[in-house]
Amino acid sequence: MPIFLIPIIVVLAIFCLTALVGAPYVPSRNKEIREAFTKLYKLSKNDLLIDLGSGDGKVLKAASECGASSIGIELNPILVFISKLRLRKDKNASVYCRDYFHFDFPAETTVVYLFSEDRDTPKIVNYIEKQATKIGHPIYLISYAFEAEKYKSEKNYRAYYLYKIKETK
Ligand SMILES: C[S@@+](CC[C@H](N)C(=O)[O-])C[C@H]1O[C@@H](n2cnc3c(N)ncnc32)[C@H](O)[C@@H]1O
Numbered sequence: 001m002p003i004f005l006i007p008i009i010v011v012l013a014i015f016c017l018t019a020l021v022g023a024p025y026v027p028s029r030n031k032e033i034r035e036a037f038t039k040l041y042k043l044s045k046n047d048l049l050i051d052l053g054s055g056d057g058k059v060l061k062a063a064s065e066c067g068a069s070s071i072g073i074e075l076n077p078i079l080v081f082i083s084k085l086r087l088r089k090d091k092n093a094s095v096y097c098r099d100y101f102h103f104d105f106p107a108e109t110t111v112v113y114l115f116s117e118d119r120d121t122p123k124i125v126n127y128i129e130k131q132a133t134k135i136g137h138p139i140y141l142i143s144y145a146f147e148a149e150k151y152k153s154e155k156n157y158r159a160y161y162l163y164k165i166k167e168t169k
Pocket of ligand 1: 018019021022023024025026027028029051052053054055056058059073074075076079098099100101114115116
């Protein structure tokens with residue numbers, strides 16, 4: 001096998017393996033993210049947003065432009081590297097390479113951004129509920145393209161749904 005093919009195969013393998021664990025990498029559109037942060041949920045400097053499966057970091061970048069702090073959790077190390085490059089001058093955004101089901105939300109978390117898939121969304125909603133219970137206050141969920149079945153959305157905008165995920169008793 002030609003040596004130059006090895007890095008290409010490694011990169012493809014990383015993308016394929018991470019897609020087996022959760023939603024594959026498909027980025028949200030910049031224009032739509034910005035509309036979601038203004039017309040669906042007015043993101044501000046008082047917010048800490050977590051992007052569950054943060055891809056290339058563009059959601060975090062848009063959050064910073066609104067003055068919010070943000071944390072990205074991403075399984076794919078190549079996307080984490082690209083995000084870190086993109087956000088290298090940004091003090092309000094950070095990215096961690098890990099499975100989001102093993103990430104404890106900071107107490108300041110106010111909003112979660114999610115672009116996942118049908119299969120995973122109910123499990124993720126349950127996880128956000130657990131985190132809301134732990135930190136003792138509700139968390140807004142901005143879900144792109146997929147509905148959180150057990151909740152009624154507070155608001156919709158284009159392909160986005162806004163939910164208020166409450167603590168469980
Ligand atoms: C549809 S993409 C969305 C990317 C980004 N949030 C956006 O909207 O542009 C989903 C991302 O979630 C990541 N992902 C899937 N399952 C994950 C898990 N269990 N933990 C961390 N990241 C995960 C994938 O690698 C992929 O980059």
